[in-house]
Amino acid sequence: MKWCCERFNNLFSEAGERGFAILVEKNTFGLTFLIQCRSVKEISDKPLNLNQPISLVSETGILYCPWCGVRLEKYYKNYQNDILGNQKYRIKHDLK
Numbered sequence: 001m002k003w004c005c006e007r008f009n010n011l012f013s014e015a016g017e018r019g020f021a022i023l024v025e026k027n028t029f030g031l032t033f034l035i036q037c038r039s040v041k042e043i044s045d046k047p048l049n050l051n052q053p054i055s056l057v058s059e060t061g062i063l064y065c066p067w068c069g070v071r072l073e074k075y076y077k078n079y080q081n082d083i084l085g086n087q088k089y090r091i092k093h094d095l096k
Ligand SMILES: [Zn+2]
Pocket: 004, 005, 006, 008, 065, 066, 067, 068, 069, 070
């Protein structure tokens, strides 16, 4: 598998860690790419005692690589088994 660029590869490997990461999912639309930001690596079962609500995980879909500009679904279509198999975290319900 050939990554579109090193920066994309680096953020893909950061999935599940605190900070920004790239996640990939295959659904009925094909490959879906998300850029995600986690405030904490793992979310505790104990509620945080804060005066106002905060977002522990934020994410949004992306169509193009933010660094090199390739159309992600098209570029990774032939590598989808590799990229899905290498993913440490799954999209959405992996909040712990
Ligand atoms: Zn790229």
